[in-house]
Amino acid sequence: MNLSIDHKNPLPLHIQAENLLRNMIRDPQYAGGKFFPNEVQLAKQLAISRSTLRHAINKLVYEGLLVRKKGVGTKVAEATISSKSKNWQSFTQEMTARGIVIKNFELHVTWVLPDENIANFFEIEPTKKILKLERLRGKAEGPFVYFISYFHPRVGLTGEEDFKRPLYDILEKDYMTIATLSKEEISAKSADKFLASKLELESGSPILFRKRFVYDQGERPIEYNLGYYRADSFVYTVESRRE
Amino acid sequence: MNLSIDHKNPLPLHIQAENLLRNMIRDPQYAGGKFFPNEVQLAKQLAISRSTLRHAINKLVYEGLLVRKKGVGTKVAEATISSKSKNWQSFTQEMTARGIVIKNFELHVTWVLPDENIANFFEIEPTKKILKLERLRGKAEGPFVYFISYFHPRVGLTGEEDFKRPLYDILEKDYMTIATLSKEEISAKSADKFLASKLELESGSPILFRKRFVYDQGERPIEYNLGYYRADSFVYTVESRRE
C-alpha cells in the first residue's frame, strides 16, 4: 500500500488522501488516541491543498471513523465497537476499518437440521441439512461475541471454506452471492451458562442479542445469523432522518 | 420555512443551503424527477459560492437523497425502500402502528441542572436548569419501559404541557420544533434496584438501553432521551440495504 500521494496517479488526490488516512487510522499510534498532524501541516506534508485534505477527512468523520474538535485536533474515534446501520459491512470489515484486529477463538462447522423458524425463513424442507457456522470472536484481550450462522443450501457452501476470510468476501468472490438486504432485531438477554463460559462472564450478565436476516439481490434469504455480544463492549448505533 | 439564504443568519450558509435543498427535494416538481438547476446557476441564484453549495449537495448525495451525473445534472434519488424505512416515529406512533395501546403508569416533570454530558450535547451552561421528563409506560398488563427525557431550553417547554399527548405532536404543533434527525445507541444493561422496582423485575435482569440524541432541522439538539426497556418485551428492528 502506497503511503504517499502521487500527483501523476489518475486517482483523484482526495481519494488517495482518503485511503492514506484509512491506513493512518489503523496505525497503532493513532488508533491509540494520538492526534493527527493538524490539517495545514498534513496538507503541506502530502503536498496537497488544505481543501482537498479536508474533503477526505470530512468523509471519514461522516463515516464515524474520525472525530474532530475545533481548536483541538483530529483523532481516531473511540474504538467502541459499534455498528452503523448505514453502509453496512461485514463484521470483519467494520472492525478492521477501526483498526481492531479480530481474533477467532473458536470456529465450528457442522451440518444440522433446521428448526422450524429457520426452515420457514429459508423456505426449505426441515429434513434437509444445512450448514451451521459457530464462531467465538473478539479482540486479543478476549472474546466479546458469539456468532451462530446458518446458510441457505442455494449458496452452495461446502463447509470446507476458509472461514478465517471475511464471510461476505467468500460469498461474493467464490459463490457469486451478494448480501444486499439485512433485517435485524436487537434485544437484550441474560447470559446462560453456555454463553457465560464462552464470553468469560458470570451467568446472568447482560448480553446484547442481535438476530440478523440476510437476503441477496433477488430478496432471497441467504443467511440467518445470531450474535451474542458482551454488553460492556458493544454498542449498536443507528442514525435516522425523516423528511 | 424560509426558502432563501440569509447571510445575516448565524446558521452556516452550507447548512442553510442543505435545508433549502431538503425542501426542494420535497417539491413535487423535483421529487418527480426533474433536474435541479445546475450548480453554477443555483449558486448564483442563492448568492453563495459554488463550493459552499457543493458542500451541501455532497452531503445529501452521501445520504442517498440526491444523485448526480457528470455532464448531466443533479436530481432526487429514486425512492428506495430503505429510505422509507428510515422514517422514524415517536414511541406512541410506533406502538399504535403495531396496535398496542399505551398506558402511562408514572409521569414526573422536574427542572434540574444538566450534568456535563447533557450540557455538552445541548451546548448550554451547566448552571441553567432544564426540563426533565420521566415516564413509566407500558401496556395494560404492566410497564415495560422507563423513559427519561431532557429538553433544550430553546424549545420553550414550560412543564405545564399535557404530556399524555404524543411528545412530537406537542413539539411540532405548539412549539414549532420539528425533530428531524435522531442518533441512537443501543446497548444492554442489568437492572439496578431502581429500574427493577419500576419495571417490576428482579435486580440484575437484562434491560435494553437506548440512548437517543434528537435534533431539529438545523441540526440543533433538542432532546436527550434515555429509554430502559424490559428485555422480554422489546425488540429493536433495523433494516438496511446496500447498493
Added chain:
DNA sequence: TATGTTTATATGTTTGTACATAATAATCCG
C-alpha cells in the same frame, strides 16, 4: 442511413486565500 466529430453543458478536481471561532496554554495583575 450509419457513423464519426464537434460543441455545449454540468459535474469533478484542485488550489489559494481569508477570516471566524472554539479550546487551551501562557501571561498578567491585584
Added chain:
DNA sequence: CGGATTATTATGTACAAACATATAAACATA
C-alpha cells in the same frame, strides 16, 4: 495564589478561479 486577560493553535466557514472530464445533442461526413 487565583482569577481574569490575552495569545496560540487547530478546526470551521466561505469565496473565487481554473482546468478536467463525462454526457448528450447537434452537426458533418462517408
